[in-house]
Amino acid sequence: MSHPQGCYQHEAGHRAQGSCLDGVHGARWRRGRRWRDAAIIAICALCVHVLGCSKLLTTKPAPGERFDAPLDGLDNGELGDFQAGHTQFRKAFTIAEGLGPIFNNVSCASCHSGDGRGRVDVSARMPPPVFGVGLIEALSDSVILSHEDPGDSNGDGISGRANMVTPAPYVPATEPGGGTGPRVGRFGRKASVSSLLQQTVEAYHQDIGMTSSYRPIENVNPLASHVVPGLDPAADPELANGEIEAVMQYMRMLAPPTPGEWTAQRRRGETLFASAQCASCHVPTMRTGAHEIDALANRDVTLYSDLLLHDLGDALADNRPDGSADGHEWRTAPLWGLRIAREFLNGQLFLLHDGRARSVDAAVRLHGGEAAGAVNAYLAMPPQDQAALVDFVGSR
Incomplete structure (x- = not known):
């Protein structure tokens, strides 16, 4: 022994x-x-x-110290739905249950780390966090559009615009972000999805290879003759609608972590953040409207994002369009959760869409395009002011 x-x-x-x-x-x-x-x-x-x-x-960490805590104010029935979705979110699928034939991982929780021919566009992406997506979904299109300035009418060099997308045909008008007309995209690194239902269905279909009544055909490449629909032993559809709805409700009710305590340095950092025009894109707060879940209704959402597309320059370009977003444009990344992100990533940060930046300072310096003015303002600051701004951002 x-x-x-x-x-x-x-x-x-x-x-x-x-x-x-x-x-x-x-x-x-x-x-x-x-x-x-x-x-x-x-x-x-x-x-x-x-x-x-x-x-x-x-x-056990306090609720505000975790990425998997429910929103405050949920009733017993909603908490029951949250727990059921929590279990489904962590379910690891097997081939017998329909995994694949093409897949990135086995569960939702596993990711959330010549002659006129075309070319394959490849773009490295970090899986986005799923906490707080219910609050993002609860923001009205008009609230997000109120921050648009596509023609830079105020001359500040920042010209954010919404990614207007067409929801998938299976998303009904009764679902937030659904219907037939163009809607404001808000999910994904380029805000290419308007509906949490679509985001959930496509994640199951594209990332895990699980079919549903919404996407009943296997995700296969028709040019790959050895990979054909029905290759796995499970009958299609492989997921019940209730399983998708459980995960969707779980994510909808996930609370964002609480920000850190205010200190004098962080107060100064917040002021510097605004004066450098960082807050022009990383909008500190937007407010939700009426919602059937009381915990999501009339809430200030402190995500530090306008959810709009911005040209961030050549250094961050992936040259891959997504909806109306071009290869230089990205949705403003929310800053909430940075305070405890390092703890859940083995002591390291992986910032930006591809995780290349390992610190807030490195992420700021890689910004360009519309953010060039903010970066120049940051670089002109004395070291103690840079440290205060970084501390503020890292405390969100």
């Missing part, structure tokens, strides 16, 4: 280090099994009694 490396396990199953028994080894462990086992029990019991588990056992 090897000597123990700790007294507990994290929920994820990883053995924790640095517990009360670390360093107890050598001759002490050769004095007999009975003495050793009794000592382990006694020491662990003493640690629990004296420390009250605060140093010994892991504790």
